[in-house]
Amino acid sequence: MSRLERLTTILIQLQSKRIIKAQEIADRFEISLRTVYRDIRTLEEAGVPILSEAGIGYSLVKDYRLPPVHFTQEEALSFLTAERLVSKFADKHTTNSFNAALYKIKSVLRHADKELLDDALKHIEVIESQYLPPDRNEKLDIKQVLEAAINKKVLRIAYFTGATFEVNEREIEPIGIYSLRSNWYLIAWCRLRKDYRNFRVDRIKNFEVLSERFTSQHPELRDFINRTRENEELIKVVIRIDKNAYKYLGDQQYYMGFVSQEDLGNQIEMTFLTSALHGFAHWFMYLGKSADIIEPPQFKETVLELIEKTTNRIKNTIPS
Numbered sequence: 001m002s003r004l005e006r007l008t009t010i011l012i013q014l015q016s017k018r019i020i021k022a023q024e025i026a027d028r029f030e031i032s033l034r035t036v037y038r039d040i041r042t043l044e045e046a047g048v049p050i051l052s053e054a055g056i057g058y059s060l061v062k063d064y065r066l067p068p069v070h071f072t073q074e075e076a077l078s079f080l081t082a083e084r085l086v087s088k089f090a091d092k093h094t095t096n097s098f099n100a101a102l103y104k105i106k107s108v109l110r111h112a113d114k115e116l117l118d119d120a121l122k123h124i125e126v127i128e129s130q131y132l133p134p135d136r137n138e139k140l141d142i143k144q145v146l147e148a149a150i151n152k153k154v155l156r157i158a159y160f161t162g163a164t165f166e167v168n169e170r171e172i173e174p175i176g177i178y179s180l181r182s183n184w185y186l187i188a189w190c191r192l193r194k195d196y197r198n199f200r201v202d203r204i205k206n207f208e209v210l211s212e213r214f215t216s217q218h219p220e221l222r223d224f225i226n227r228t229r230e231n232e233e234l235i236k237v238v239i240r241i242d243k244n245a246y247k248y249l250g251d252q253q254y255y256m257g258f259v260s261q262e263d264l265g266n267q268i269e270m271t272f273l274t275s276a277l278h279g280f281a282h283w284f285m286y287l288g289k290s291a292d293i294i295e296p297p298q299f300k301e302t303v304l305e306l307i308e309k310t311t312n313r314i315k316n317t318i319p320s
Contacts, residue, residue: 001029007039011048014060021057071105076113079105080120088126089179091142142177144209145186149174154210155188160203167205168192173214176221177201187224189216196224234275238294240267245290256283269294281306 006029014020022036040058044050049061079102086098148155155174160167172188184201246268257274274280281302293300
């Protein structure tokens with residue numbers, strides 16, 4: 001990227017947020033802070049009204065706007081990719097809002113780029129996994145939940161608890177939502193349990209935004225997720241699966257904490273990190289006689305115990 005291109009992109013970045021820190025610019029372009037300071041001075045000398053405050057960052061004078069910009073061909077194609085992903089993994093309201101914004105973006109594209117996007121539509125698609133419920137993203141209005149979190153509004157939800165197979169009503173103080181593998185989760189302070197809880201979005205049967213505002217100070221979503229991961233004890237599991245059976249796995253290993261694999265000839269050695277050894281054992285049973293356990297020893301014991309319980313149950317249910 002030439003310096004002129006970088007200066008133009010920095011100007012666009014300054015317009016994208018209220019405050020931009022110098023380190024954000026340095027990280028994006030992989031340049032030093034000294035280079036950032038020099039680029040900012042160049043923009044100021046060119047007449048761009050930039051406000052700066054030590055320790056805070058840079059911002060443009062209110063109401064200053066760039067004229068319409070042209071997108072590169074790569075940027076135009078990225079919009080199409082994002083459109084396909086959003087349509088599959090976001091809720092209906094977010095998808096509709098994104099499409100409305102995308103129409104505005106497409107309206108300023110050059111004619112050639114518009115034709116490119118129309119043609120590219122035939123060459124990209126996101127296929128839903130057969131292992132995931134097709135309606136998993138329609139149980140929650142992300143916009144309302146985000147507004148409730150921003151405005152500190154209490155939510156009343158009817159939640160299906162998988163452990164008890166019961167639906168109970170509770171009031172929660174929302175912190176934020178995130179997507180992990182096949183599910184969306186809502187992190188909130190649960191007034192019923194008096195603790196932080198992860199609520200699976202597809203298990204929320206209905207919800208209501210109350211007029212009550214909560215005053216509690218909760219950790220930011222990213223801090224909460226990082227703390228949860230730090231406190232989660234991960235166990236390394238290594239198995240070997242016969243090559244003739246490996247092809248039947250599909251993408252299931254990616255939902256089980258898959259880390260890496262190695263070709264050993266007749267077998268594939270696979271390494272996982274899991275926080276639920278017992279749950280992993282249930283999945284391993286699916287592999288049947290086609291896999292071996294390498295480590296840890298307690299995983300072998302867990303699987304053997306599960307096999308024994310399964311065998312006894314089958315024996316007890318066979319009519320005499």
